[in-house]
Amino acid sequence: MAKISILYHHFPHYRAPVMRALAVSKKHQYEFYGCIDDYEGIRAFKGDDFVTINPISFNFDNKGKMDISGYEKAISNDYDAIIIIGNINMKGTWKAQKEASINGLKTLYWAHGWLKKENFIKAKIRNYYFNRADKILTYGFRAKDIAKSTGFNPSKIQVIWNSLDFTKQTEYFERYKDIERSDLRNNIGMPNNKIMLLTISRVTDICHYEWLIDAVAYLESSKNLDCEIWMIGEGPALNGLIELAKVKNVKLNCQGALYDEELIAQHLMSADMVVSPGKLGLTGMHALAYGTPVVTHGNFDLQMPEVEAVIEGQSGVFFKYGDPTDLANKISEFLPKISSYNSIRDICRNSLIGRFTPEDQARLIDEAIDEVLNESS
Structure with missing residues (x-):
């Protein structure tokens, strides 16, 4: 059973059901890292009897940009792979992906990814950012279609949808x-x-x-x-x-x-x-x-x-x-x-069943981890 860390800036309260589903996965062992403070009126999931949140720092740099720090344990070689919040504007995610990769972890971004077509330069930067990871977990197929239209390899994208309770x-x-x-x-x-x-x-x-x-x-x-x-x-x-x-x-x-x-x-x-x-x-x-x-x-x-x-x-x-x-x-x-x-x-x-449920998300995330670790499904 592979050991996987999941690194978020903070886990919104509505993420709790899919985190619980991952916590009882029979395929992999998941551990969670994120800030436990609320953000912009969104309540943070602070953990419960099933899920432990290992706290990190979520803050803003001197330019007002969101950033994360204090996640060293999440990127250590105690883990086989890491799933990172895929926010291109959060510089800590660039650093976390790079250091995790150096430490021998397979890396995945959990992200909206591609919401609309962008100009040439923005598209190139976005593709460079996501190409650094081994796999991208997106909320829908449209992101995958847009990525493909920009020359991004669609086989690197796993659609995992989204879910509530x-x-x-x-x-x-x-x-x-x-x-x-x-x-x-x-x-x-x-x-x-x-x-x-x-x-x-x-x-x-x-x-x-x-x-x-x-x-x-x-x-x-x-x-x-x-x-x-x-x-x-x-x-x-x-x-x-x-x-x-x-x-x-x-x-x-x-x-x-x-x-x-x-x-x-x-x-x-x-x-x-x-x-x-x-x-x-x-x-x-x-x-x-x-x-x-x-x-x-x-x-x-x-x-x-x-x-x-x-x-x-x-x-x-x-x-x-x-x-x-x-x-x-x-x-x-x-x-x-x-x-x-x-x-x-x-x-x-x-229209939700089979896609937009915590169990579906957990299953699809397990499959993506299997793929990057070259394990049988």
Whole structure:
């Protein structure tokens, strides 16, 4: 059994399930290194009875760039391989990869990798950075396709997707799936006589929720559809959106930040759709796990890799970036799809199973380690 270190700047709380899945791997022994401090409002996973986090330092250099230090043990020859957070702008990752390689470790980067096509110079630098490692673990196939188009060897890339706590989400889904939607809505005070469009994220300008407000205003005035937005989350853009909704005469119900997963489950399962206008990351996976379809934009250069969880026309739909009218039209066109309540739920959840679960991620990471160590699967 090979011994593998995983080096991150900090492990976000949502990484805990895949870390636990790796911790019980029957193929390899994984140990984890990361800062245990929260970062930019994202709670760090500090470890538990199953996973120990060996602390390192995560800080900023004199130019304001993120950096890591104090990871010497992670790159030592006590390990056979190391998985490093693949952030090209974090100079410590360059150093860690180089020193780990010198110490005889196989090296892998865990990264978004390639989000969009870049100019020649940027593409060359990015490819040089990732070529230093033996394997790149990416969140989706689009990164692999873009890399291939720049001349990067696609065989060095293993797609491992992303995941949340699908086991816990499935537990809550099973608990509430046989309850009538009207009863679910009554339990949380959500109206039964409206199309409920839910958002769940930190509320920032990059979310472009103003497009959703404009879209709802159009749906009500031009298509005579009675809609309401339920917004879960807080953030600097919230007050401006409240004022805009008043001006547009759009019903915006702000729920504040929710951290109780069971309550979140009830909200997501009560909504008709989850709308994420500006970009779709973990929000999409969260919604789909509870059987709720997703609406987001189709400009994939401005998207997050998790958008690949959405199967257009089945588990969600894409609108034209920056076009609230098209957003409104896509919502109204998709409404008949959700009339079959149980069917749409199955479609949404099945778009995750086999790819976007902690067990799938752990299996794919094990396979990548097998490959770089030339071990049989």
